[in-house]
Structure formats: C-alpha cells, structure tokens
Amino acid sequence: MDLLNSGVRSLDVAAHHKAFFKIGDAVANLLYTLAKAKIALATTHRFEVQGSPKVSARILVDGLARANGAAGTRYTAKGGAHGIADVAEAILAYGWSQGIIDFSDAETIASPVIAKALESPQASPMKLHDEWAAFADGFGQVLAKILTSQ
Numbered sequence: 001m002d003l004l005n006s007g008v009r010s011l012d013v014a015a016h017h018k019a020f021f022k023i024g025d026a027v028a029n030l031l032y033t034l035a036k037a038k039i040a041l042a043t044t045h046r047f048e049v050q051g052s053p054k055v056s057a058r059i060l061v062d063g064l065a066r067a068n069g070a071a072g073t074r075y076t077a078k079g080g081a082h083g084i085a086d087v088a089e090a091i092l093a094y095g096w097s098q099g100i101i102d103f104s105d106a107e108t109i110a111s112p113v114i115a116k117a118l119e120s121p122q123a124s125p126m127k128l129h130d131e132w133a134a135f136a137d138g139f140g141q142v143l144a145k146i147l148t149s150q
Helices: 020-043 059-072 080-097 105-117 128-148
Strands: none
Touching: 020 080, 020 105, 020 128, 059 105, 059 128, 080 128, 105 128
16 A cells, blocks of 8 residues: 555545546446445345446446535546546545555445345346446445545
8 A cells, every 4th residue: 555655645636646546446346346246145145246347437426426415525527427437436546545445345335235126026126227326325435434534
C-alpha cells in the first residue's frame, strides 16, 4: 500500500487520480464477483457466479449518488456515467489502500441483493432493474463507509 499512499494522501486527490481509477476498477470488480458468489450460495446453495464479472457503471453511479446522500458529500465527475463510475472506483481503491474497507465488504454489497432475491418467489426471478438497484444500495453502503471515515 505504500506505493498507493506515496503522493496521494487525501480522498479528494485520489478521487480524481488515474492510477486510483485503474486500481479501483479491479477492486470494484472483485467485490462484485465475491458478492455474486455469496448471493449464489445464499439463494441456490451452489458456489457459482453467473453473468459478467464486471460491475456496471450504472450500479457504481447510483451507488455513489446514494453514498453522497448518506455522507453529505458531492463526489462526481464531468463526462457522464463513465467518469462518475471512475470516481466511485477511485474511492473504492482509496478505501482499500487505507484499510477502511476490505474484501469482506462484499457481504455488505451482497446483502441487499440477497434480501431482495429471497423476498420474491422462485417462480418469479428478480428483475434485472431490481437486482441493479439492490447492488447500487450495497455499493452505496460501502462507498458511504469510506466517505464518512474522512
């Protein structure tokens, strides 16, 4: 972590730093994949991950909006959804590099999705929109944890 922390000592700087965007992309995708595995175990009792291992920019954008609301912050970016998702990923990288979050936070991301999946009957699978909204809630909680630690 020394490499990440040398020269970038604040969340405000990290949130707009290209290296943090790249590292945060990997952190976000790993958290997402771990969360999907936890969801599969909770709902089907099988350890498998279906679908893309990459978190959608839309989920990160919505998650950051929820986190900003919860933390009373205004982290955003110009350039639309992709730019805002980059900022969310950079915040995740910063939180990970500072020890604020770790990969056990995948449980926080998975919990809203599991709750939503278990409330709908098996014959009626969760709609994609509902799944994405639940993932956005989970990512929002993790991002808020980082934002409120400052």
